[in-house]
Amino acid sequence: MSSWSATVLTLFPEMFPGPLGLSLLGKALANDLWSLEVRDIRKHGLGKHRTVDDTPAGGGPGMVMRADVAAAAIDAVPRNGRPLIYLSPRGKPLTQARVRDLASGPGAVLLCGRFEGLDQRVIEARQIEEVSLGDFVLAGGEIAAMALIEASVRLISGVLGDHASTEEESFAAGLLEYPQFTRPQSFEDRPIPDVLTNGNHKEISKWRRARAEALTKERRPDLWTLYEKAKR
């Protein structure tokens, strides 16, 4: 079986692997548990200056990435069954459910925008899925692509090692994670909650579930509503 593979289309290939080359993900990359191919969109730029953008039709500030240049960059990539995703603030916000889905597939082809974004026609012509990192605006799609890759790759079996559990963490059961503690037993007069130190695993699970529920209810009423619906 071939490993999970990401292809990133960007105007700033030197940004990669960046943080993806460090720590457990970097080790997994070196060990071929996943692979990363970075392609420079500018190779498909036009003319002597390899132009990739132009002024927006209808006027306004900034520049827009040309449809023909983006299409040429996209069409040069072997898809191998991978979804084609444009990181965009107008996309569907990325969720852990989508990340799990991506991690269980063959990988992803990720298009990073810059400037004012991408000519709408190539999004439609290539039926590109738009995915957002959240309701804020970045200067480019690269950090969003890295976030999507990091979230996906850490779920690939063998990447985090035996110790880490991705089953109990935030969003896994539709809840935020319970609070964590470690030594020292007392920090500035704050002891670790008794229940966590008495060794009663049933009590501990009950406490953790209750804390996770209370935290979710308080901080994320949107998730709490979905959680309650799913329980019914």
Ligand code: SAH
């Ligand atoms: N004018 C656009 C923003 C362009 S920002 C608008 O208002 O919608 C430039 C590039 O950064 C985008 O093409 C996109 O690839 C990336 N980007 C910005 N914010 C993002 C977000 N929240 N999620 C994913 N990508 C984002």
